[in-house]
Amino acid sequence: MRALPASVLAVCGLIASACGGTGSGGAAAGQAALTTTQAQASPSSAPAREAPPDAKPLDGKVIVIDPGHNGANYRHPAEINRKVNVLTQWKACDTTGTQTRSGYTEAAFTWDVSQRMKRILERRGATVKLTRNSNNGVGPCITERAAIGNRAKADAAISVHADGSNNARHRGFHVILPEKINGPVDKVVGASGKLGIAVRDAYRKGTGIPYSNYIGKNALDYRSDIGGLNLSTVPKVLFESGNMRNPDEAAKFQSPQFRQKIALALANGLQHYLEA
C-alpha cells in the first residue's frame, strides 16, 4: 500500500510516526548464551552435570507470536476499519501497517520474522502459536489477536511490528508495554514489564539496532491505548523492531539474513524471560 488513508493512520497508535498505534514489532535477542550445552566444552569433565545435546530448555512453555497486520488488509478497508472496544477507547479492528520506501511491507516483515521465531522456539521445546496463518489474508482484529494469547494461556506473548516514521533521522527500536487501566491486564502489567526488558536487552545485543531516538525512554514506551495489550491476560509486549522509513534500518529488514538475526534475538529474549 502506498499512502495510508488518514482514517487508517488515525487508528494507529503512533499517529505521527508510522504504523500507528497498533504497534510495530520486533524481537529481542540474546543469542548464543542461551543454548549453551556444555557437551563439547571439555571431553574430560564429569558427564553428570552436562546437559544432554537434545536438551529442550523451553519444554512445556507456550508462546504466542502475533505477526502485526496482514498482507491483504489494505484491500479490505471496511473490514479493518470496523471499530472494536479496547477498554480505554474504540479503535479500528486492524491497520495496514507501514512499508519501506521501496515497498517492502511491514506485514511481510512481521510474517517472515514470526515464522523464523516459531522455528527457533519450537526447536528449543516451546509450543508456539501464531495469530494468523498466512500473509495474504485480512486481520484478525486486535481483539482476537489478544484473545488467542489468552485462550492459549500463553506463558509469554509478543506482537511483532516495525514502525514507519517519515522523518528519516528517526531510527531505532522500542518496546510498547501495557499500563494498568483498571482492567484484566492489570495483573500482568508487572510481568509484561519484565518480558519487555528481557526482549529489549536481547534485541539490542543480538541485532545492534539502537534504542529509538524518537519514542520512549531507553526503548520502553508504556501505553494504555493498545488493544492487543489492554485485552491481554497473559504477559505480553508489542515490539517495534525499528523504523522501516529509515534507509539503514529498511536495508536490514529487507535482508533475510538479518531477519534471522532479529528472530534469534527475539527468541532469546523470550527465553531469558521464561527462564528467569
Ligand SMILES: [Zn+2]
Ligand atoms: Zn505495525
